[in-house]
Amino acid sequence: MDQNAADFERRNKLFMLLRERAFKRGRVVLASGKESDYYFDMKPAMLDPDGAGLMADLILQELQGVTADAVGGLEMGAVPLIAPVAMRSPAFGRYLPGFFVRKAVKDHGTKKRVDGNDIAGKTVVILEDVTTTGGSAMDAVKVVEDAGAKVALVISILDRGEGAAELYAQAGVPFKSLFKAEEFLAS
Numbered sequence: 001m002d003q004n005a006a007d008f009e010r011r012n013k014l015f016m017l018l019r020e021r022a023f024k025r026g027r028v029v030l031a032s033g034k035e036s037d038y039y040f041d042m043k044p045a046m047l048d049p050d051g052a053g054l055m056a057d058l059i060l061q062e063l064q065g066v067t068a069d070a071v072g073g074l075e076m077g078a079v080p081l082i083a084p085v086a087m088r089s090p091a092f093g094r095y096l097p098g099f100f101v102r103k104a105v106k107d108h109g110t111k112k113r114v115d116g117n118d119i120a121g122k123t124v125v126i127l128e129d130v131t132t133t134g135g136s137a138m139d140a141v142k143v144v145e146d147a148g149a150k151v152a153l154v155i156s157i158l159d160r161g162e163g164a165a166e167l168y169a170q171a172g173v174p175f176k177s178l179f180k181a182e183e184f185l186a187s
Contacts, residue, residue: 007061014045014054015179018158021045023184032133032162038185040158042129046080056084058178059127059155060092068152069122072099072114074140077129081157082116085127099124101140113143120148128156131177134164141173158184 021044028039045051059071059081071085072078082098089096099116124144128137137154144151151173159165159177168175 007058010054010057010061011178014051014058015183017048017051017054018042018045018179019184019187021048021051030132030160031136034132034162036160038181040130040160040181040184042077042157043080046129046157052080052084053088055081055157055178056088057092059085060088060094062155062176062178063094063096063125063153064092066125066152067123068094068096068125070099070117070119070124070149071096071127072101072116072119072124072140072144073127074101074136075103077136078127078140081127081129096125099144101143103139114147119144123150123152125152126154128154130158130160131156131164131175132160132162134167134175137164138167138171138173141171 022040022042025038027037029035072082079100082100086096086098097117099114099119102113102115105113126137126140131137141151153174154168156177158179158181160181165175
């Protein structure tokens with residue numbers, strides 16, 4: 001099977017898994033504060049062995065040609081993505097250690113906002129589970145830039161299509177998503 005066919009098959013498998021395990025219809029208030037008639041709870045899919053592997057492989061495929069020294073993102077959305085992506089990166093000819101951005105500085109220990117591997121002077125990719133307005137991942141972008149890193153890309157498993165792409169474009173931050181909400185709404 002050629003690489004394009006393998007990627008297509010992985011994407012289809014992940015779509016089916018997300019449709020079954022992550023996509024829900026029903027009234028909910030999103031992290032952005034907006035109300036919606038549907039939501040995506042990615043945690044069951046991200047913490048599933050098949051889901052974690054598929055997400056990591058598809059993210060790493062999207063990162064081909066993107067200069068990066070590390071992968072990370074804001075707790076909690078990105079944390080279940082970081083370890084599988086870092087772990088599988090050598091199979092994609094990369095070595096991408098992980099880090100995560102705390103929502104607040106700990107009041108004990110090292111009191112770091114960026115935890116895991118040192119990112120000062122490095123080029124990083126910010127991972128996100130679901131983007132709506134893009135505010136959560138943009139918080140991570142600002143923190144890693146303040147820590148001395150350059151952001152090469154923000155990549156999300158799913159973009160709800162409610163302003164994230166525009167936010168990143170205005171900030172000059174490249175953005176990609178593996179899926180769009182409309183794909184699930186149409187299925």
